[in-house]
Amino acid sequence: MGASIPKAVVIGTSAGGVTALSKILSRLPKDFRLPVMVVIHVPPDKPSIMSSLFREKCGAPVKEIEDKEEIVDGTVYFAAPDYHMLVEPSKRLSLSMDERVFHSRPSIDVLFESASHCFGDSLIGVILTGANEDGANGLNAVERVGGVAIVQTPQEAEHQEMPRAAIEKCKSARVMTLEEIANYLVEVSVRQ
Numbered sequence: 001m002g003a004s005i006p007k008a009v010v011i012g013t014s015a016g017g018v019t020a021l022s023k024i025l026s027r028l029p030k031d032f033r034l035p036v037m038v039v040i041h042v043p044p045d046k047p048s049i050m051s052s053l054f055r056e057k058c059g060a061p062v063k064e065i066e067d068k069e070e071i072v073d074g075t076v077y078f079a080a081p082d083y084h085m086l087v088e089p090s091k092r093l094s095l096s097m098d099e100r101v102f103h104s105r106p107s108i109d110v111l112f113e114s115a116s117h118c119f120g121d122s123l124i125g126v127i128l129t130g131a132n133e134d135g136a137n138g139l140n141a142v143e144r145v146g147g148v149a150i151v152q153t154p155q156e157a158e159h160q161e162m163p164r165a166a167i168e169k170c171k172s173a174r175v176m177t178l179e180e181i182a183n184y185l186v187e188v189s190v191r192q
Helices: 017-025 050-055 108-122 136-144 161-167 178-190
Strands: 006-011 036-040 062-064 076-078 084-087 092-096 124-125 148-152 175-176
Touching: 006 017, 006 108, 006 136, 017 036, 017 050, 017 108, 017 178, 036 084, 036 108, 050 062, 084 108, 108 124, 108 136, 108 175, 124 136, 124 161, 124 178, 136 161, 148 178, 161 175, 175 178
Parallel strands: 006 036, 006 124, 036 076, 062 076, 124 148, 148 175
Antiparallel strands: 084 092
16 A cells, blocks of 8 residues: 555546446445546547446446546546546646547546646556556556556456556556455545
């Protein structure tokens, strides 16, 4: 565990991510205490159904972020299509149209790197299934500031490229099944 009490969770996923996220987010109870910020690669040219889909599956409140929105504990935030999601030092979420990273906007790396600057060693970063390397550098940023780096077990992932790239880049990453990740997050929240 990081040197301090966890204060936030960032999760990144791509191909196969809806199924993986379902197994984690559906386990979060109504009284889950940490904010959870999620980037899943979605088509840039149409509205995302992620927040409405997960609102029905998750005990915690779920929403798509709005620019300059204050981060509220216990809320699950999804990045908007075709915008990077960043965490500002003021603990607000912002939207950016900066260049794509690994052909993706929103980018997992952008979220993780900005969140690591803001939350430092009180951040938990989680990389799930996906078919590219987005997230590996971001999880490395979480690791470098002393946060907790978690990666889905590649053998369990629908697409192994993203977890494998993250494991390669983050030597202290904890490799866990989806069930173990969900259990860990619930356990950490209870300790708050």
